[in-house]
Amino acid sequence: MVAKKPRVVVVGAGVAGLAAARRLCGAGADRFEVAIVEAGARAGGRVLTSEFAGRRVEMGATWVQGVDGSPVHALARDAGALGLGWGGKDDDGVDAAAVLPYERMDGFPDRVLTVAEGGEVVDADRVAGPVEELYRGMMEAARAGEAAGSGGVEEYLRRGLRAYQAARPAPAVAAGEANKELEEVEEALLAMHINRERTDTSADDLGDLDLAAEGEYRDFPGEHVTIPGGYSRVVEHLVAALLPGTVRFGLRLRRLDWGEAPVRLHFADGAPAITADHVILTVSLGVLKASLGGKDASAAGAIAFDPPLPQFKREAVARLGFGVVNKLFMEVEPAEEPEPEGGGGGQPPEFPFLHMAFCGHVAKIPWWMRGTESICPVHAGSRVALAWFAGREAAHLESLPDDEVIRGVNATLDSFLPAPPRWRVKRVKRSGWATDPLFLGSYSYVAVGSSGEDLDAMAEPLPRGPSAADDRAPPPPRVLFAGEATHRTHYSTTHAAYLSGVREAERLLLHYR
Structure with missing residues (x-):
């Protein structure tokens, strides 16, 4: 008699779900029956490579945060997505991964143009540079666990700027007005860097980003890079490692009955329910937050849990932060191509690397810009x-x-780049993670009032095992949790998604050892 293989259903075909399925399938065809149910029509989750105006662009995950020892960078290499030396050739013998120019293909610029609202260029060496150095130094200290104080990151940064300004020699009376204007520009520059930190962390308000928790976050060593062939090549590589038919699309989980074995999964639109010995749940923290209504959760994207999630899990979901980050791509052109000096051909103008210090003076600039x-x-x-x-x-x-x-972007460009060539936006392409019911946001952060312990609680399977002091054997895990919001040190990244998926697969392999 052939023993029945444990059935594992992975919910979500993002990086976490694909990593878990690949690890389980790679353990041997005789070990598990594995299926992935995906609510959408594609694999990848918050990884989505696209094209715009002849460029390869990332609508979701963009960076590999450190390449040394990075499993994501290794996957990109194995997928042939790192460009020359790694990829295949197209029909003309050109390296396939390098056909389209791509985001940050030349790394970070050495110099940027920093401009205050109204068009005045900010002195890079005397004003913009020192404020940026202050900001970077303070955030490096925070991530090294060396920041003084507690609470939110924004007040920590503003406290640092006040100390920096107070350390300047007191101005003479005649210079007082100029010093006041300088301080206003410096405050606008810090606000500019705060906007950068908001997109890095997804926190709407940096006052809600926990300062102490910044000391636990880790990147992998080495440079931060984008992927020449596109992040979606990593997803395709993971899918290719699975048997055909492993991923089933268009199955949106609406209710999970996990109180007893087998676990029963119910889907939207009348799709038949399925059962599993184990479920690896990789939905976003945004979906879990929407699901806190309990057994009768009805919010868009929500999953009803029966029985409801236990208190420790609900509290972790509620306390952790989950924000939205969107990218706006714009095809720009000069309103009029300038005549080259001396006639004849000349180099076309290049759009600058523009950093903007908003001082609140120009009414035509919309608030969201x-x-x-x-x-x-x-x-x-x-x-x-x-x-x-x-x-x-x-x-x-x-x-x-x-x-x-x-119109909003053009009004902003008119204020910050008033001199010829005046730039205009032809068309735009943007992401939309907040309103997508499959995600309801972008990625997680540790909010004030939360901690790394909540990220650990997110990773605990259900039903919960005994305490460390209890020597009873843990119960079989019915519902396991993976995804970027379940990793204590790499949260918010594809590293966390991948590592957490492998972690939960290893948990099942250990259970059946």
Whole structure:
């Protein structure tokens, strides 16, 4: 008689779910029966590579946060997505991963143009540079666990700026007004860097980003890079490792009955329910937050749990932060191509790497544009520019028609780049993670009042095992949790998604050892 293989259903075909399924399937075809149910029509979750105006762009995950020892970078290498030396060739013998120019293909720019609202260029060496150095130094101290104080990150940064300004020699009476104007610009520069930190962390308000928890977050060593062939190549590589038919699309989980074995999964739109010995749940923290209504959860994207999630899990879900970050891509062009000096051909103008210090003076600039740090070309010389938005500005951006977005960006460019060539936006492309019911946001952060212990609680399977002091054997895990919001040190990244998926697969392998 052939023993029945344990049936594992993975909910979600993002990086976490695919990593878990690949590890389980790789343990041997005789070990588990594995299926992935995915609510959408594609694999990848918050990884989505696209094209815009002849450029490869990432609508979701963009960076590999450190390459040394990074499993995601290794997957990109194995997928042939790192460009020359790794990829295949197209029909013309050109490296396939390098056909399209891509985001940050030339790394970070050495110099940026920092401009105050109204068009005055901020002195890079005397004003903008020192404030950036202050900001970077303070955030490095926070992530090294060396920051003084507690509470939120924003007050920590503003406290540092006040100390920096107070350390300047007291101005003479005649210079007092100039010093006041300088301090206003410095405060606008810090607000610009705060906008950057908001998009890095997804926190709508940096006052809600826990300062102490910053000391637990870790990148992998080495440089931060984008993927020449696109992040979606990593997803395709993970899917290719699975048997055909493992991923089933269009199955949106609406209720999970997990009180006894087998676990029963109920789906939307009348799809037949299925049962499993184990479920690996990889839905976003945003979906779990929407599901806190309990057994009768009815919010968009919510899952009803029967029985409801236990108190420790509900509290962790509620306390952790989960925000939205959106990217706005713009194809830009000069309103009039300038005549080259001396006639004849000349170099076309290049859109600058523009950092914007909003001082609140120009009424035509819409409020939501004031939430971005910069408008920069996706690589040097490109006429595709990118702005990042977080929180309420990111969510509002999703509600606007394209023509209103274009008007808002053009008004901003008129203020910050008033000299010829005056730049205009031809068309835009943007992400929309806040209103997507499959995600309801972008990624997690540790909010004030939360801690790394909540990330650990997110990773605990159900039913919960005995305490460390109890020597009873833990119960078989029926519902396991993976995803970026379940990893204590790499949360918010694809590293966390991948590592957590492997972790839960290993948990099942250990259970059946």
